[in-house]
Amino acid sequence: MKEGGRRRSLAAWLPGIAAVMFVAGVAVILAVAVGTVGGAREAATMDDARVAASLWELTGGSADVVARLRPGGITVEAVEDGGAGPGAYAYETGALEPGVWIGVAPRQGAGWPASATALALLGALFMAAWAATRLRSPPPRRYPAAIALVATGLLVMVAAAAQRWAERELTDLSAARVAQGIGAVEIAIRAGAAPDRAARVAGLPWATSAALERPDQLWTMPREVGEAIVSSPQSGDTAPYTVEARGATYHGARLIPSPPAQDALHLVFLGYEETASPDVALAASAAGSTLLVALVLFLLPLSARPRTLRRTLSAWGFLAPAATLLLVFTFGPLLFSLWISLHEWHLVDPAHPFTGLDNYRSLLVDGDWWSAIRNTAIFTLHVPLAMAVALALALLTRGSRRAARWARLALFLPGITSVVAIAVVWKWLLNDGYGLVNRLLEGAGLGSVPWLTSPDTALGSLMLISVWMVVGYQMVVFQAGLAAIPRDWYDAARVDGAGPLQRLRHITLPGLRHTLFFVLVTSVIGSFQVFGLVYVMTEGGPLGATDVAVYHIYREAWEFLRFGSAAAMSWMLFAIVFVATWLHFRFLEGRREGRVHA
Amino acid sequence: MLDRAGRAALLTLACAAMAAPFLWMAATSLMGQLEVFSSGRVLPAVPLWSNYPEALTAQPFARYFLNSLVFATAVVTGQVATATAAGYAFARIDFPGRDRVFMLFLSTMMVPVVIVLIPRFLMIDAIGWIDSYQGLVSTELVSVWGIFLMRQYFRTVPRDLEDAARVDGAGPFRVFWSVALPLAKPAVATLALFAFIDAWKNLLWPLLVTRSMEMRVVEVGIAAFHSTYEINWPYQMAAGVVAVLPIALLFLFTQRYFVRGIQLEGIR
Numbered sequence: 093m094k095e096g097g098r099r100r101s102l103a104a105w106l107p108g109i110a111a112v113m114f115v116a117g118v119a120v121i122l123a124v125a126v127g128t129v130g131g132a133r134e135a136a137t138m139d140d141a142r143v144a145a146s147l148w149e150l151t152g153g154s155a156d157v158v159a160r161l162r163p164g165g166i167t168v169e170a171v172e173d174g175g176a177g178p179g180a181y182a183y184e185t186g187a188l189e190p191g192v193w194i195g196v197a198p199r200q201g202a203g204w205p206a207s208a209t210a211l212a213l214l215g216a217l218f219m220a221a222w223a224a225t226r227l228r229s230p231p232p233r234r235y236p237a238a239i240a241l242v243a244t245g246l247l248v249m250v251a252a253a254a255q256r257w258a259e260r261e262l263t264d265l266s267a268a269r270v271a272q273g274i275g276a277v278e279i280a281i282r283a284g285a286a287p288d289r290a291a292r293v294a295g296l297p298w299a300t301s302a303a304l305e306r307p308d309q310l311w312t313m314p315r316e317v318g319e320a321i322v323s324s325p326q327s328g329d330t331a332p333y334t335v336e337a338r339g340a341t342y343h344g345a346r347l348i349p350s351p352p353a354q355d356a357l358h359l360v361f362l363g364y365e366e367t368a369s370p371d372v373a374l375a376a377s378a379a380g381s382t383l384l385v386a387l388v389l390f391l392l393p394l395s396a397r398p399r400t401l402r403r404t405l406s407a408w409g410f411l412a413p414a415a416t417l418l419l420v421f422t423f424g425p426l427l428f429s430l431w432i433s434l435h436e437w438h439l440v441d442p443a444h445p446f447t448g449l450d451n452y453r454s455l456l457v458d459g460d461w462w463s464a465i466r467n468t469a470i471f472t473l474h475v476p477l478a479m480a481v482a483l484a485l486a487l488l489t490r491g492s493r494r495a496a497r498w499a500r501l502a503l504f505l506p507g508i509t510s511v512v513a514i515a516v517v518w519k520w521l522l523n524d525g526y527g528l529v530n531r532l533l534e535g536a537g538l539g540s541v542p543w544l545t546s547p548d549t550a551l552g553s554l555m556l557i558s559v560w561m562v563v564g565y566q567m568v569v570f571q572a573g574l575a576a577i578p579r580d581w582y583d584a585a586r587v588d589g590a591g592p593l594q595r596l597r598h599i600t601l602p603g604l605r606h607t608l609f610f611v612l613v614t615s616v617i618g619s620f621q622v623f624g625l626v627y628v629m630t631e632g633g634p635l636g637a638t639d640v641a642v643y644h645i646y647r648e649a650w651e652f653l654r655f656g657s658a659a660a661m662s663w664m665l666f667a668i669v670f671v672a673t674w675l676h677f678r679f680l681e682g683r684r685e686g687r688v689h690a
Numbered sequence: 691m692l693d694r695a696g697r698a699a700l701l702t703l704a705c706a707a708m709a710a711p712f713l714w715m716a717a718t719s720l721m722g723q724l725e726v727f728s729s730g731r732v733l734p735a736v737p738l739w740s741n742y743p744e745a746l747t748a749q750p751f752a753r754y755f756l757n758s759l760v761f762a763t764a765v766v767t768g769q770v771a772t773a774t775a776a777g778y779a780f781a782r783i784d785f786p787g788r789d790r791v792f793m794l795f796l797s798t799m800m801v802p803v804v805i806v807l808i809p810r811f812l813m814i815d816a817i818g819w820i821d822s823y824q825g826l827v828s829t830e831l832v833s834v835w836g837i838f839l840m841r842q843y844f845r846t847v848p849r850d851l852e853d854a855a856r857v858d859g860a861g862p863f864r865v866f867w868s869v870a871l872p873l874a875k876p877a878v879a880t881l882a883l884f885a886f887i888d889a890w891k892n893l894l895w896p897l898l899v900t901r902s903m904e905m906r907v908v909e910v911g912i913a914a915f916h917s918t919y920e921i922n923w924p925y926q927m928a929a930g931v932v933a934v935l936p937i938a939l940l941f942l943f944t945q946r947y948f949v950r951g952i953q954l955e956g957i958r
Contacts, residue, residue: 403785407785409863413776414775414795417772422798425809426806432809488697488700488701497945501942503705504941505712509938510890510891510912510930512912513931513933516930520718525727531732565952617800617802623804623893623894628913628916642804662805666802669800673800
């Protein structure tokens with residue numbers, strides 16, 4: 093009786109748990125939005141302090157000039173007098189005046205996303221009311237799809253409202269920062285600074301005084317942005333403007349200094365709505381909380397079967413750590429990387445213009461990429477060779493346990509030890525003039541081989557080293573597989589007069605087929621991902637002969653910083669691995685199965 | 691096919707060929723910087739033991755080893771914790787959707803790691819964990835292979851003891867912690883060993899998330915050492931010996947766990 097009571101209460105609490113999850117979800121969404129805006133505001137205030145400090149240094153320490161930047165908001169104090177100034181932020185000016193603090197009042201904003209909060213409260217009330225009614229009457233037996241749909245819709249609406257609010261706030265902040273920067277430059281010029289030094293005072297990215305006629309000379313600016321600025325309508329002395337380029341909105345301003353003989357000043361500044369937009373974080377938190385609420389609701393139909401419900405809950409309790417980590421660091425990143433692959437995503441450029449399938453399209457005609465794929469495919473051919481050697485070794489050690497143990501000891505180490513150390517050793521072994529291998533060859537009168545320095549042989553050398561590395565591991569797997577083949581099959585075959593080759597073909601290989609298949613699939617997947625050997629030994633050379641897929645992707649992302657096309661490459665690699673695995677399953681496993689049945 | 695002597699000779703030859711690079715590494719590590727370039731020299735005339743202290747202090751190798759140890763230990767702890775719990779749930783608890791969730795987990799083994807590196811890097815960068823232990827470790831705490839291994843193992847252990855504990859009124863976690871987990875010690879040892887070695891060998895991820903010399907792990911350190919001391923082969927070989935030795939010793943004393951792990955994964 094006591095059991096039954098406990099069971100019912102557990103099921104009845106589920107709607108309440110769903111409601112709590114919902115509240116937690118909207119809280120996270122609001123926190124992300126408010127946090128992003130707060131962070132941007134804080135960064136802007138810090139920048140104000142930096143701008144004020146540069147003005148201070150440029151004008152040789154004039155408190156009046158600095159205070160003009162934001163009347164009432166900026167004060168200059170000696171350290172001895174009061175420390176950090178009136179605001180929360182202070183900037184210690186550089187070497188010129190180490191004893192001076194510039195205090196900057198924090199930037200204020202609209203405060204709180206009202207409509208999103210209202211929606212969130214409404215949703216929370218709804219979920220709570222639903223949970224309360226469910227606490228009295230028994231929960232429904234069927235899947236409460238309607239509630240799940242409403243909860244999802246509410247979460248998405250809250251996220252959308254929060255996103256709109258954040259975007260508005262960030263745009264305002266952006267405009268205010270541009271205005272502040274222009275003001276600082278004007279003050280600096282009026283105080284007699286040269287235009288390019290004045291431009292630097294603004295503290296805005298890409299502030300420059302280059303001539304407009306030469307957009308390619310706009311300092312550190314992507315070419316498209318410069319061209320968009322040049323082609324935008326120009327009017328007035330101090331004109332803030334926006335340009336659309338690369339799918340992002342850039343805020344800029346043009347400033348013509350009062351002695352008109354000098355070059356015109358152009359301040360261009362990348363808007364916040366593109367740089368610090370919380371879109372991705374908001375979408376992720378909305379999706380995550382929807383998933384959680386849906387999971388809890390998914391348990392509801394089980395409440396009619398309390399035993400199953402309890403088992404499900406305890407199972408997910410055990411799974412929670414692994415599932416959470418996989419969600420955050422594998423499944424989430426998979427989607428994120430697909431998203432990145434659809435953009436022109438440069439690590440140091442905050443704008444990520446959406447380009448659709450352009451990355452994939454240009455990869456299709458990218459000769460270097462296809463040569464990397466071809467090299468990877470050729471490299472993979474070391475797998476069958478290694479398997480043949482490993483199988484031979486496993487057969488050799490078959491009769492004796494002692495031989496098996498010793499072989500394991502000697503052969504296994506290359507596969508488990510430091511890849512980098514092994515790569516360095518082999519680089520020395522295969523050294524053109526002084527390596528052991530060439531010395532032995534020369535001693536035998538065979539002449540030396542340019543193992544790693546000729547495009548014809550480098551990839552082959554890496555394949556041989558790879559064979560050396562994996563053969564021990566594969567041998568152990570084969571030893572285990574061989575041990576599982578019944579001894580009397582061989583005895584029967586011997587009685588029938590089968591020779592050693594026939595026994596190998598008709599007993600050993602069919603008996604090992606699952607093991608062979610397993611080794612083949614895992615080794616192929618592994619060899620598609622070779623990196624360490626190439627990274628240390630050849631760096632893809634000579635002449636790109638050993639440029640394999642993962643190394644190519646590594647360079648694309650972390651050397652050329654083109655994350656978008658690197659992500660597209662890795663998805664293409666995944667597709668190739670997937671198809672290769674599928675082909676293995678389809679043809680090898682299927683065909684062997686067929687032959688055995690026939 | 692072959693008689694005993696023939697087999698033994700072939701095997702000895704194969705083992706010698708496999709072991710030769712290691713011996714050559716050890717020999718070179720004791721030679722003089724110019725001695726290695728003189729023809730006909732394979733063994734050092736006089737073992738130059740001073741190569742070791744000199745190579746190992748040319749860069750902060752002690753720090754590299756500490757970092758690798760911290761990294762590998764954290765990864766082992768995390769993977770053992772997540773994999774035993776998840777493997778137990780998949781093997782022992784019958785819940786709706788179990789097989790589908792398990793297949794979903796397993797399917798990630800086919801995904802090339804390189805595909806998630808960019809997003810992981812951006813995420814770790816966004817929370818400011820680049821060049822820190824938490825950034826190094828946090829993405830590596832779960833191993834689907836480990837979950838698979840533990841599930842396979844738990845399925846081979848008889849349920850009687852767990853049922854007895856349940857009858858005595860133990861809750862699910864208590865049954866797992868004090869009955870099932872102690873029985874799974876051999877599999878845990880195998881998993882821990884493989885997790886340790888994989889973490890120790892991991893080059894790509896530490897290469898991406900560490901920047902300063904103080905945060906480098908051994909693999910990254912040796913790669914950097916290699917590009918700095920390009921032609922000083924004795925120094926490089928000394929560093930290589932020191933990097934290989936701990937794993938070789940570990941393998942020497944734990945061989946049977948390796949073999950058991952391979953057998954558990956290979957035969958289904």
